[in-house]
Amino acid sequence: MGRITITLDNILAQRRMTLTELSQRVGVTVANLSILKTGKARAVRFTTLAAICAELGCQPADLLHYEPEPPESPESPGTE
């Protein structure tokens, strides 16, 4: 199973906003935003996602990306 990644860094850079500024605007602590940014979060509430999108002027699809699980490398042919 793949995983969901959150690309907050790119959008913050585009909007020239720091994580601290975003945390003050959306009402989420810097620590929690950092957890979100580094991919350690287990879940994101819709209210949090809506607040971030409202402040950054983006869509959830701009933030959330699905990375499929890398396929297993095929076994190298063994010697017979």
Added chain:
Amino acid sequence: MELQHHHGPDRDRTLPNTPGGSGRDGGRRRAHIPHHTLAILLEATDACVVAICLALPLIVIPAAERAGELKRGSALLAALGMLPLAVVAVCAWRLFSAIGREETFTSGNVRRLRTIGVAFAVSAVVWLAELVVVLAATADSRRLVPLGLAMAFVFCLVLAVVSSALASLTAAATELKTDNDLVI
């Protein structure tokens, strides 16, 4: 609703106190007994305790009565004292079964834990009353010492079973809290 950031098979089963931690979950992972196996172990322990609780008033004490070591009626007194502990054992069994089915946080389990608490309180009152009766009825206190030690042994076993149940519940609560802390 929430969007789950699944970690797949890497679902963290450690017990970190800090949300997110250092990210190095692999180094802090501890051995985790599956719920079903844990429930079976706890139920087996519970069954042993029940067997001891039944053996004392049904086998050991009547034998001591027949041998003249204890006064007649001691088995009845012991049976009365074991009755609340039997209630504890039944509630604990149901609690462990629920934990085995991963139905940890349910109102049924809350009721069972409250029943266990009430049963222990009743047991304390019953044993206190029996202590007064036995002390008043017998002049020879030598035989009371082994009996008292046996009762203490049974109580410690029962408390061990209940503590195991509480430990399982707390572990599940900690896991839930950890997950909740990582919901942004």
